[in-house]
Amino acid sequence: MSSMTVFRLIFLVMFLGWLLIWVLLPTKVYKNAWTPKLNDKLNSTYFEAQGTNLLLFSFPVMFIAAFGCVYLHLQKNLRKPNSRGVLTSNRRLSFLRRPALVMAPLGIVTAVELAFAAMFIALLIWSLANYLYISFGHLHMHKQGEKVWQAKFRSVSLRLGYIGNICWAFLFFPVTRGSSILPLVGLTSESSIKFHIWLGHLSMILFAAHTVGFIIYWAMTNQMVLMLEWSKTYVSNVAGEVAIVLALAMWVTSSYRIRRKMFEVFFYTHQLYILYVVFYVLHVGAAYFCMILPGIFLFIIDRYLRFLQSQRRARLESARLLPCGSIELTFSKSPGLYYNPTSILFLNVPGISKLQWHPFTITSNCNMEQDKLSVVVKRLGSWSQKLYQQISSSVDRLEVSVEGPYGPTSSHFLRHELLVLVSGGSGITPFISIIREIIAESTKPDGQVPRVLLVCAFKNSADLAILDLLLPVNAAPSNTPQMQLQIEAYITREGELPTEDNLKASPNHLVQAKPDWTRPLMQASATAIGYGLVQ
Template sequence: MGKFTVLNMIFLVMFIGWLMVWILLPTKSSELKWTPKLQSQLSSKYFREQGTNILLFTFPIMFIAALSCVYLHLHKKSPNSNIGQMSGLGRRLASWRSPVCVKAPLGIVSSVELSFAVMFVVLLIWSLTNYLYFSFNGHLHMHAGEKIWHAKLRSVPLRLAYIGNVCWAFLFFPVTRGSSLLPLVGLTSESSIKYHIWLGHLSMVLFSAHTVGVLISWITANQMFKALEWSQTYVSNVAGEIAMVVALVMWVASISRVRRKMFEVFFYTHQLYTVYIIFYLLHVGVAYFCMILPGIFLFLIDRYLRFLQSRDRVRLLASRLLPGGTFEMTFAKTSGLQYNPTSILFINVPSISKLQWHPFTISSNSNMETDKLSIMIRTEGSWSQKLYKQLSSSVKHLDVSVEGPYGPSSFSFLRHEALIMVSGGSGITPFISIIREIMFQSTIPNSHVPRVVLVCAFKTSADLAMLDLLLPISGSHAEQISQIELQIEAYVTQENEQPTLEAQKTIQTAFFKPNPVDLPISATLGPNSWLWLGAIISSSFVLFLLVLGLVTRYYIYPVDNSGGFYHYSYRCLWDMFSVCACICLASSVAFVLSKSCNGGLMGTKQIQNVEMATPTSSPAAWCYAGGDYREVESLPIQSLAQAMKVHFGARPDLKKILFESKASDVGVLVCGPRKMRHEVAKICASGLADNLHFESISFNW
C-alpha cells in the first residue's frame, strides 16, 4: 500500500498549502509584501493580473483533482476495495463519523463535520478581522475629498464580499456528483449536499449584508447614480445587482419549507445558477474569479458529462407495482457497470417532464445482477404519481433517460460483527441493496458477513410488500438469503390487526417491449472512468491556460500596452468562454474515445430480451405475518418468511432494540423520516453503549 501512502501525503501537503494561502491572504504581510511581489513576477503578458491567483488558488486543487483520479482507479483495482474502508485520510476521518450533535437546523452532525465547520467559521472570522484591521489602520483606499468615516463605512461591505467569496470557493464541491475529491475523505455528493446548503445560506447572508452596506454607503455619500454604473475599467455595479436579484430568488425558493411543498418552484429557479455565475463574474472580475474557479471548473466538467450521458434513452425491462403506491423499475445495464450499495440514480421521463430529474436509491446489487439495475419509487409527489399511472396503464414502452449511478467508491458495512438497520417507509431501499450485497458476499469462501437485524416501520400493511423486493425480480441468487443470519422486525403503525385474505392486493408485474434505440445503462466514460476523468480534468485545464494565455498576449495585451484599456467585462467573458469551450472539447473527445475503446457506442447492437422469472403473485409479506409457511414452496421465500416478525399497531422501541444487541461491534444505519434518524443518532451518541457505531446514510436531495 506504499503507493497509496505516497499519494495521500501529496494530497495532504497540497491541500494544507492551499488552505494556508487562504489563511495568510488577509494578513498585513500578504497585502503589503507577498502579494505585490508575486504580482510583479507572475503578472506576465500572458495572464496579466490572473497569474498570481491561478497559481495560488486554482492550480493546487486542479492538480489534486486530476491526481486523485489515478488514486481512485488504483484503489478500485486493488483487492477487496469494495468491502473495506479507503486507506489514508478517508479511513482516518471515517472513524470520527459518530454523531455529536443532533439538533435543528443542522441535523445530524458528526465529530469530523463539527470540527471542519468550526475551523471554517474561524477562517471566516479570522479573514474578516484581519481585513478590517488592515483597512482601519492607515490602509484605507480614499477617494478624492472623501472623509475617513465614510471610507471606513465603504470598506466594511467590501470586506464582507471578500468573505462571501471564500464561501463560494467551496460551494460547488459538494454538488459535483462524479467528484474525484469527495471520495478522498469518504464523502459522496448525496451525503455532502448539506454542506452546499450551509455554504449557500452563509454566502447569501454575507452578500446580502454586502449589498445593504454598499447601498447605505451610496446613500450617505449622495452617490446613488453608481447603482446604474457599468464601468469599462472596473467591476460592474449593475452586474452585481442583477446577480443579487437572481440569488435572492434562488435563496427564497431553496428554503426548506418552500422546497418541500413546492419542489418544482425550487427546481426551476435553481437552474438560474448559470445566470448568477455569469453576472457574478462580471461583477467581481477575472482575478477574484480565479480564486473560486476550481469548484466551478470541476462542476462544469461533471455537468457536461451528465449531459452527454442523459442524451441516450435506456432500456426499461420491467416494473413491479406494489400495494400502497410503491413501485420498482428494472433497467438493462452493461456488465461492466459496477456500483456500491446505497448508490443513487437520477431519472428523467420526457412524457412527464423533459426538464425534471429525480434521484432514487438503487435497490439492486451489481454483483448479484450483472445485467440489470433496479430502483424503488414511492408515489408522493405529482411527478411520481404520473409515472405510477403510466406504468399501471399497460403501456408497452416508456422512454427514460438516466444520470449516474452515483455512490460511495467503497463501503465499510461488512467490517462490523452485526448490523442493525432502521428504516421508515421507503427508507428501506438502501438496506435492500446492502442485504443483497451481504447475500453475495456469503458465497465467497472465508468472507466475513455480519448478522443483520432489519427494523422497518410502515404505516399500513400494504407497505409490507416492500419487503418482497429483498428478492431480485430475476430470481437469480435469491436462494442465498438462506445463507445469511437475517432477522426482520416489521412494524405496522396504523393498523391493529392483519388484514383478511380478501383485502390483500397482489403485486402487478409488467414487462416492456425492447426498442432498437434503447441502450443499457453504462458508465459515462466506461470501466476506466476515473482515468478518463483525470485526462479530462488535466487536458481541459491545460487547454484553458493555453487559450487564455494566447488571447491575453495577442489580443488583450496589445490594447492595454498601446495606452488604451481593454473592456473589463470583456475580459470576464473571454474567461467564461475559454472555460466552457475547453471543457466541452476535452470532455467530448474523451467521451467518444472511451466509448470506442469499450467496443463501440454500445448502441449499434440491439438489446436482446432478458428472461426474468415472474415473482409471486401475492405479497409474501402478508403471508409471513400469519406464520403459516405450508403453502410456501420457494426456498428463498420460505427463508424470508422464517426471518420475519410483524407487529401490528406498534412502533419500534429503538432504544431497547439497540441497547439489547449483544455483539461487540454493531453498525447502526438509519434511513427514513427526520424524527427517526435523529432518535437513532441520539441513542448512538449518548455513550450508554460502547458497541454501537453510527454509520451515516444521507439522502437530502
C-alpha cells in the same frame, strides 16, 4: 512506500498549500512582500495579470481533481472496495465518520464534517479580522469632507464582500456529483449537500450586508448616483445590483417550506445561478473570479459530463407492480458498472416530462445481478402517478434517461457484528440494497457478515409487499445459509392485523418489457472517469 501513499502525500501537500494561501491572502506579508515578486515572475503574455492567481488558487485544486481520478481508479483496481484489508483500514478511522452532532437545523454532522466546518469558520474570522486591521490602519477617504467613521463603515461593507467571495470559492464543490475530490476526504455528494446549503446561506448574509452597507454609505455621503455606475475599468455597481437581485430570488425560493412544498419553483429558480455567476464576475472582476474559478470550473465539467450521460436512452427491461403502489423498475446495464449499496440513480422519463429528474435509491446489488439495475418508485406525486399508469398499461418500451449512480465508495457497514436498521414506509429502500449486499457476501466461502435486525413501519398491510424486494426475483434463499436476518414489521393505520389470505389477495404484477440488449444502461460509463466505474 507504496504508490498510493505517495499519491496521498502529494494531495495533502497540495491541499495544505492551497489553504495556506487563503490564510495568507488578507495579511500584509502577502500583499506587500509576496504579491509584487510573484507578479514579476508569474504574469505572462497569455494570462497577463492573472498568472499569479491562476497558479496559487486554481492550479492546486485542478491538480488534485485530475490526479484524484487516477488515484481512485488505481485504488479500485488494486483492491476490492469491500475486501477485509479495506475494512480493517477503514475501522481505524471509523470514528471520523460517526455522528458528532445531531441537532436541528444542522442535521447529522460527522466528526470529519464538523472539523471542516470549524476550520472554515476560523478562516473567515481570521480573514475578516486581518482585512479590517489593515484597512483601518490605512483609511482612504473617497470623498472630500468624509468622516472617519463613514470611511470605516465603507471599509467594513467592502470587506464583508471579500469574505463572501471566500464562501463562493467553496460553494460549488459539494454539488459536483462526480467529484474526485470529495471521495479523497471521505465525503459523498449526498452527504455534502448540507455544506452547499450552509455556504449559500452564509454567503447571502454576507453579500446582503455588503449591498445594504454600500447603499447606506452612498446615502450618508450623497452619492446615490453611484448605484447607476457601470465602470469599464473599475467595479460595476449595476452588475452587482443585478447579481444580488438574482441571488435573493434563489435564496428566498430555497427556504425549507418552498423547497418541500413547491420543489419545482425552487429548482427552476435555482437555474438563475448561470446569470448570477455572469453578473457576479462582471462586478468583482477577473482577479477575484480566478480565486473562485476551481469550484466553478469543476462544476461545469461535471455538469457537462452529466448532460452527455443523460442523452443516452436506457430501455426498461421489466417492471414489478406491488400492491402498495410501488414500482420496481429493472434496467439492463453494463457488467463492468460497479456501485455500492445505498447508491442513487436519477431518472427522467421524457414521455412524462423532459425537464423533471428524480433521484431513487438503487435496490439491486451488482454482485448478485451483474447485468441488471433496479430502483423502486413509490406512487405519491403526479409524476410517479403518471409513471404507474404508463407501466400498468403494459407499454412495450419505456424511454428513460438516467444519470448516476452516485453513492459511497465502500460498504463500511460490513465491519459491524450487528446491524439494526430502522425505517418507515418507502424509506426501507436503502436497506434493501444493504441486505442484498450482505446476502451476496454470505454466499462466499470465507464470507463473514453481520447479523441484521430490520425494524420497519408501514401505514397499511399492503405496504408489506415491499419486503418481497429483499430478494431478487431469480434469487434462491437456500444459497444464503449464513445470513441471519430478523424482521419486525409494524402496521400503523389498520385496526386489524392482516391475515395471510389478505396478503395473497393482491399478488405482485410483473410487466415484462421488450429489452434492447444492444443498448445496456450506462454502456458509455467506462469512458467517463468518476461516473460509476470509478468509485
